[in-house]
Amino acid sequence: MPNTTSDVPMIEAHGVKKRFGHNEVLRGVSLSVARGEVVAIIGPSGSGKSTFLRCLNHLETIDGGHVAIEGQALATTDERGHCRYAPDAELRRICAKTGMVFQHFNLFPHLTVLENLIEAPMVVQGVKRDEAVARAEALLAKVGLVQKRDNYPARLSGGQKQRVAIARALAMQPDIMLFDEPTSALDPELTGEVLRTMRELAEERMTMLVVTHEMGFAREVAQRVAFMDQGELITARPAAEFFADPGHERARAFLDHML
Amino acid sequence: MDYVLSLLGPLAQGAAVTLKLFFITLALAVPLGLVLALARLSRFAALSGAVNGYIWLMRGTPLMLQMLFIYFALPFVPVVGVRLPDFPAAVAAFALNYAAYFAEIFRAGIQSVDRGQYEAAKVLGMNYGQTMRRIVLPQMVRNILPPMSNETITLVKDTSLIYVLALNDLLRAARGIVQRDFTTTPFIVAAAFYLIMTLVLTWGFQRLEQRYAKHDQ
Numbered sequence: 001m002p003n004t005t006s007d008v009p010m011i012e013a014h015g016v017k018k019r020f021g022h023n024e025v026l027r028g029v030s031l032s033v034a035r036g037e038v039v040a041i042i043g044p045s046g047s048g049k050s051t052f053l054r055c056l057n058h059l060e061t062i063d064g065g066h067v068a069i070e071g072q073a074l075a076t077t078d079e080r081g082h083c084r085y086a087p088d089a090e091l092r093r094i095c096a097k098t099g100m101v102f103q104h105f106n107l108f109p110h111l112t113v114l115e116n117l118i119e120a121p122m123v124v125q126g127v128k129r130d131e132a133v134a135r136a137e138a139l140l141a142k143v144g145l146v147q148k149r150d151n152y153p154a155r156l157s158g159g160q161k162q163r164v165a166i167a168r169a170l171a172m173q174p175d176i177m178l179f180d181e182p183t184s185a186l187d188p189e190l191t192g193e194v195l196r197t198m199r200e201l202a203e204e205r206m207t208m209l210v211v212t213h214e215m216g217f218a219r220e221v222a223q224r225v226a227f228m229d230q231g232e233l234i235t236a237r238p239a240a241e242f243f244a245d246p247g248h249e250r251a252r253a254f255l256d257h258m259l
Numbered sequence: 260m261d262y263v264l265s266l267l268g269p270l271a272q273g274a275a276v277t278l279k280l281f282f283i284t285l286a287l288a289v290p291l292g293l294v295l296a297l298a299r300l301s302r303f304a305a306l307s308g309a310v311n312g313y314i315w316l317m318r319g320t321p322l323m324l325q326m327l328f329i330y331f332a333l334p335f336v337p338v339v340g341v342r343l344p345d346f347p348a349a350v351a352a353f354a355l356n357y358a359a360y361f362a363e364i365f366r367a368g369i370q371s372v373d374r375g376q377y378e379a380a381k382v383l384g385m386n387y388g389q390t391m392r393r394i395v396l397p398q399m400v401r402n403i404l405p406p407m408s409n410e411t412i413t414l415v416k417d418t419s420l421i422y423v424l425a426l427n428d429l430l431r432a433a434r435g436i437v438q439r440d441f442t443t444t445p446f447i448v449a450a451a452f453y454l455i456m457t458l459v460l461t462w463g464f465q466r467l468e469q470r471y472a473k474h475d476q
Contacts, residue, residue, distance in 0.1 A: 057382055107379075120380075123393055154474060168383070
């Protein structure tokens with residue numbers, strides 16, 4: 001029986017390594033996220049933040065270390081350094097516990113907003129259309145886009161697209177939400193509406209891991225802030241503490257530069 | 260005028276052969292081309308390489324030669340050798356040839372779909388088949404409409420090649436009458452037949468493009 005009691009971390013990454021060719025992008029990153037926790041990952045671009053996030057739901061395959069979601073092993077590495085993934089069907093089942101929001105939204109352009117939301121529940125989970133539509137409409141109400149349900153994504157602003165993308169991920173009823181720089185592709189005046197939606201999600205005690213450049217969001221919404229640099233997770237400490245004193249030279253330099 | 264009307268019957272019979280070849284070729288070459296395109300994009304190098312070789316062979320030699328080969332030479336090839344009647348031989352050559360061209364169009368169409376679409380489908384739990392069927396191929400269709408329009412119009416006209424197997428397509432029917440009556444009028448009427456067929460195709464593809472354009476609105 002999979003252990004899903006609340007003391008098991010929702011995300012448990014240990015010593016995660018990733019190379020692209022000769023470029024070592026992750027040099028043994030470890031992070032544990034508890035149920036209902038919101039963790040912001042910050043750091044300079046090229047530090048491996050997004051890659052790390054993508055290793056947690058198998059968008060990237062890791063070259064070493066362990067990843068477990070809600071106590072179930074996604075990938076493990078034996079003592080000889082051979083990295084092994086769970087079998088395909090199980091992999092999909094484990095990854096289904098996570099939802100993801102991308103920097104560039106990746107909405108399906110050939111489907112309306114509503115269709116974007118009901119597609120995966122119907123096709124993957126076998127949910128009946130009526131039920132999927134009801135679920136989708138509730139989520140659209142939550143992100144404030146009911147009136148856009150029959151529009152195609154091309155008609156939406158960036159902020160609206162990202163809110164639809166959040167609703168689409170939630171439609172699969174994940175336990176964990178991964179955000180990969182969700183506001184980086186948006187005009188500054190549109191980031192607010194997306195951050196507001198994310199803040200509401202955090203208030204509902206959704207477990208969230210957010211790669212972001214929004215220091216305001218990290219400070220106000222995240223319980224913990226993880227700082228990454230050059231493929232290493234330098235420090236992960238409570239947000240208030242981190243912003244008061246990052247406790248590490250490179251983190252301090254980064255903060256000084258950002259704020 | 261009466262003479263022109265008198266041509267319509269025999270030329271319509273020729274046009275029926277032309278259309279029959281056209282539709283059967285499409286019905287076979289589109290699915291085959293799709294399978295070839297997916298195989299060409301496969302991670303398995305052997306499969307992808309084999310399809311590459313096939314496409315090179317089919318695009319690198321004349322369709323007429325392929326047709327003559329299937330009709331005259333295939334019966335003598337060991338193991339796979341079969342003797343096909345004239346029309347099935349023509350259909351086989353056309354389908355195999357056009358599948359190669361379609362495969363390249365489909366491949367380009369599939370590759371023009373953004374990588375993020377695959378990632379979005381994957382994180383939503385879709386497997387390869389679901390991702391292709393529900394997300395990638397519908398977007399591919401939109402991308403390939405202009406080149407497919409081109410290719411199907413070419414196919415309408417390529418059907419005239421089957422005269423080498425003594426099949427009475429539209430052009431051969433017209434030529435027969437030209438030689439019998441010593442007038443070139445049947446050619447002009449045949450041209451009108453071709454133009455109507457391509458007009459319908461052009462119009463159909465325009466309608467399709469308009470339908471897909473609503474995704475941008």
